[in-house]
Amino acid sequence: MDYQKGDVKQQVSSTVRSCLRYYRCASFGEWRTLLEAFNVSAEERTGTIDGRDYAGMIYGALTDDGYGIGTPFKSSRIGKDVGYEALQRYYERSKTALKEPGVLDELWEKIADGMARCSNRTEFCERLHDKGVDAVFRFNAAGRIYGVTFIDHEQGIVANGSLLGRNFSANVFEQQFHAEEKGGRVFQESSGQTQFSSKESFRSGQSFHPLDAVLELADVQAYEVEQQRIRRRKRRHLI
Structure with missing residues (x-):
């Protein structure tokens, strides 16, 4: 992820989806750490508004030093496959895969x-x-x-x-x-x-x-x- 090259949403989208395909992360903490290695930030947003629960993901760009740059955006701007609910399923699949004998x-x-x-x-x-x-x-x-x-x-x-x-x-x-x-x-x-x-x-x-x-x-x-x-x-x- 290189912010100076522009088209940040496309760069972030490509990086996030590539990581989902290739890596296995069993928790949000591991997912966030992985993306930070590629200069992408990830945040969970959960809470309640007017009695209704909500949960979402925010993605953004990082500098080589790890500082946020530009304006983060909702996962919905990329697609449901990188959103909060999709990630919960991804974590569960990863947990199952990592428990297989000999994997680690x-x-x-x-x-x-x-x-x-x-x-x-x-x-x-x-x-x-x-x-x-x-x-x-x-x-x-x-x-x-x-x-x-x-x-x-x-x-x-x-x-x-x-x-x-x-x-x-x-x-x-x-x-x-x-x-x-x-x-x-x-x-x-x-x-x-x-x-x-x-x-x-x-x-x-x-x-x-x-x-x-x-x-x-x-x-x-x-x-x-x-x-x-x-x-x-x-x-x-x-x-």
């Missing part, structure tokens, strides 16, 4: 190999990129890793670390790369979120505790609230 084995092995051989996030992301996988880390305001999503471009798989197993939870990566976190962070600002990924490069068995999942959920909820605030501010700025 190759991706699991690539990540495990990178974790065993790399001592920092930069090296880890570069190694995965060489194997056709991009890793997107998400951080809370305190700089703690609260999530990671892997995009396997060769297999068309988008999976959060939690989907792959306990050894790939955010807490495990936080512990493994803690020394680097203290020494200095490499961040990428994307759509109001602080994240680090191997996006720059292609443009360029630890213990688990239930408390980890609770902490991650709290971080995610805080992040979503902050995301909404930032997006409202950006829209006011664009207007």
